[in-house]
Structure formats: C-alpha cells, structure tokens
Amino acid sequence: MTNPLFDTVRHTPDAASLWDGSHKIPWNDPAFSARILREHLSQDHHLASRKSSVIEAQCAWIASRCLSGGPASILDLGCGPGLYSRLLAGDANYYIGLDFSPASIGYAQDTFGAPGKAEFRLADVAEADFGGPFELAMMLYGELNVFPPEVCQRILAKAHAALAPGGRLLIERQRFGAVRKSGQEPRSRTRADNGGLFSDRAYVCLTENHWFDAESVALQCFHVLAQGDAEPVTYRSTTRAWTGDEMEGLLRQAGFADVAHHDDWPVPDNGLALVSATK
Ligand SMILES: C[S@@+](CC[C@H](N)C(=O)[O-])C[C@H]1O[C@@H](n2cnc3c(N)ncnc32)[C@H](O)[C@@H]1O
Numbered sequence: 001m002t003n004p005l006f007d008t009v010r011h012t013p014d015a016a017s018l019w020d021g022s023h024k025i026p027w028n029d030p031a032f033s034a035r036i037l038r039e040h041l042s043q044d045h046h047l048a049s050r051k052s053s054v055i056e057a058q059c060a061w062i063a064s065r066c067l068s069g070g071p072a073s074i075l076d077l078g079c080g081p082g083l084y085s086r087l088l089a090g091d092a093n094y095y096i097g098l099d100f101s102p103a104s105i106g107y108a109q110d111t112f113g114a115p116g117k118a119e120f121r122l123a124d125v126a127e128a129d130f131g132g133p134f135e136l137a138m139m140l141y142g143e144l145n146v147f148p149p150e151v152c153q154r155i156l157a158k159a160h161a162a163l164a165p166g167g168r169l170l171i172e173r174q175r176f177g178a179v180r181k182s183g184q185e186p187r188s189r190t191r192a193d194n195g196g197l198f199s200d201r202a203y204v205c206l207t208e209n210h211w212f213d214a215e216s217v218a219l220q221c222f223h224v225l226a227q228g229d230a231e232p233v234t235y236r237s238t239t240r241a242w243t244g245d246e247m248e249g250l251l252r253q254a255g256f257a258d259v260a261h262h263d264d265w266p267v268p269d270n271g272l273a274l275v276s277a278t279k
Pocket of ligand 1: 048049050077079
C-alpha cells in the first residue's frame with residue numbers, strides 16, 4: 001500500500017521558482033490566520049510572536065532608545081495581533097499597525113484599538129501606502145527576510161518616505177548564519193493529533209529544508225497530510241539571508257543614514273539582531 005506522504009515527490013525545488021508567489025506560509029488566509037493567532041498568543045513558545053516577557057523587554061528598549069523625545073507616531077509593519085502596541089501606544093504615542101492576517105488584525109482592533117492612540121489596518125505591506133509622517137517605523141521578528149529582495153527594497157523605500165526627517169527605522173533581521181543553518185537542518189516529521197498550525201484536523205507533517213548557496217536562501221517545505229485527505233498539501237517558507245553589511249547596503253540604497261547594529265537588543269536567542277537607521 002502506498003503512503004501518500006512518503007510518496008510525495010520530493011526534489012530540490014528549482015532556484016528560479018524560489019520567489020514564485022507560493023513562497024510563503026499563507027498568513028493571510030482566514031482559517032490559517034485564525035490558527036496562527038493561537039500561536040501568537042501562546043505563552044508556551046516564541047513562535048509567531050515572542051512571549052510577553054521578551055516583548056516587554058523589547059518595548060522598554062524601544063521606549064528608552066527611540067521615544068525619549070516626546071510624543072511620537074509609530075508605524076509597525078507586520079504588527080500581528082498588536083502585542084507591542086499594548087506598551088508603545090498611549091497618551092504620548094500614536095501607534096498604527098499594518099498586517100495582512102485578518103484574525104490578527106481583528107484581535108488587535110478588539111483588544112488594543114483606541115481612536116487616536118492605537119489603530120490597526122488589514123494591509124499587505126508590500127503594496128500598501130504607509131501614510132505618515134512617523135517618528136518611528138519598525139519591522140520586527142525577522143519578517144523582512146521572508147520577502148523577495150526587490151520587495152524588501154520597496155518596503156524600505158516606502159518606510160523611508162513615510163518617516164519624518166530624522167525619523168528612525170528599526171529592522172529586526174534574521175542573522176545570516178541562523179538562516180543558513182535552518183536551510184541545512186535534516187528532514188523531520190511531526191504529528192499533531194489534535195490539529196495545529198496546518199489544520200484543525202489531526203495531521204502529520206514532513207518538513208524538508210534546503211539551502212541555496214548562490215541565492216543565500218533557505219527554503220522549508222512542509223508536506224502536510226491531514227486525516228481524511230488522500231494527498232498531502234505542501235506549504236513553503238522562503239527566507240533570504242542577509243549579512244549585516246548587505247542589510248546596511250539595502251538601507252542606504254533606500255535613502256537611510258546612520259545605520260547602527262545594536263548588540264544590546266533583548267532577544268531570547270542569537271538568531272536575530274536589530275539594526276536601526278535614520279532618515
Ligand atoms: C513573525 S510574525 C511577527 C508579528 C509581530 N511583529 C510580533 O512580533 O508579534 C510576522 C507577521 O507579519 C505578517 N505579514 C507577513 N507578510 C505580510 C505582508 N505581506 N503584509 C502584511 N503583513 C504581513 C504576518 O501576518 C505576521 O503577523
């Protein structure tokens with residue numbers, strides 16, 4: 001008898017198709033986004049969003065290093081369920097979060113939305129007009145790395161345009177070595193007897209990792225076979241590894257100056273690093 005999961009054709013994807021549109025987990029699919037929201041809010045792990053203790057430490061860092069000069073408008077790109085707004089929005093600061101996950105934006109609006117203080121918009125950051133002017137813009141938790149290089153450049157250029165003169169941009173990037181390591185991990189298999197991220201039904205997931213050296217890209221393929229399905233569904237997560245110098249180049253190309261790397265940014269592991277830049 002054949003096993004549809006293990007009979008799935010598993011070949012290294014073609015480098016030319018790395019950014020072909022299906023390169024990303026569908027964070028914006030309504031059902032998927034509802035399942036991801038559970039992971040964002042969980043205090044059992046750091047997936048999707050970090051645990052509250054880390055978010056609190058990062059907000060304290062942002063407040064002391066970037067918001068000390070009085071009232072500020074803050075733009076959070078890929079804000080998820082708005083967990084940073086709880087600490088950054090308020091009487092002094094106006095916060096706007098953009099995300100294309102409907103469940104996350106719905107949760108953020110219901111939980112943290114406050115007219116004139118914290119607002120959340122369902123929007124694709126690759127396409128949306130960011131508005132402005134803002135004193136601070138940020139994209140955290142390595143999200144910039146999962147966009148194709150030309151879209152990274154577009155997002156950075158739009159962030160630059162949305163900032164007030166002297167405004168700051170914070171990018172929490174995935175370190176090059178951490179991305180490469182993720183692409184070189186051996187294949188693994190998990191089962192979710194009560195459902196999980198990929199389905200509400202029980203499923204098994206075969207994860208295959210690939211590293212594309214010439215493109216500096218890690219590709220994860222998740223082959224998911226849910227109970228009752230005859231064939232597995234494959235999801236992909238594609239991550240571009242940027243060195244610190246390359247990230248600095250992207251920022252300068254977008255018009256930023258004063259690029260700085262911050263070793264004191266509080267992160268639970270050293271796979272991520274913070275870089276800031278000024279308009
Ligand atoms: C790793 S999560 C981080 C969420 C949040 N910054 C945090 O740390 O709690 C990345 C977020 O980016 C959002 N995202 C990914 N691609 C996006 C896009 N093209 N436009 C808007 N949001 C996007 C996802 O929906 C998700 O909420």
